[in-house]
Amino acid sequence: xxxxxxxxxxxxxxxxxxxxxxxxxxxxxxxxxxxxxxxxxxxxxxxxxxxxxxxxxxxxxxxxxxxxxxxxxxxxxxxxxxx
Numbered sequence: 001x002x003x004x005x006x007x008x009x010x011x012x013x014x015x016x017x018x019x020x021x022x023x024x025x026x027x028x029x030x031x032x033x034x035x036x037x038x039x040x041x042x043x044x045x046x047x048x049x050x051x052x053x054x055x056x057x058x059x060x061x062x063x064x065x066x067x068x069x070x071x072x073x074x075x076x077x078x079x080x081x082x083x
Contacts, residue, residue, distance in 0.1 A: 051059075063072045 059069070059072070063069070066072075067075070
């Protein structure tokens with residue numbers, strides 16, 4: 001009897017390995033792109049609040065599908081400040 005080749009590699013019929021081409025990374029160009037991306041963001045201040053669960057659920061139901069909680073709160077604060 002001939003010995004059968006068993007194993008995952010032989011049973012799946014995988015293609016042979018192909019070497020991945022390595023490219024040179026231009027560090028200066030990458031740094032410039034990163035600075036451009038991050039410079040467009042406005043300066044922010046993180047604010048954490050605790051809401052009663054019934055108030056939070058009512059807010060989530062009201063804004064469901066419209067916007068995120070963050071966007072809703074930003075809109076409320078900006079509208080209040082315009083008064």
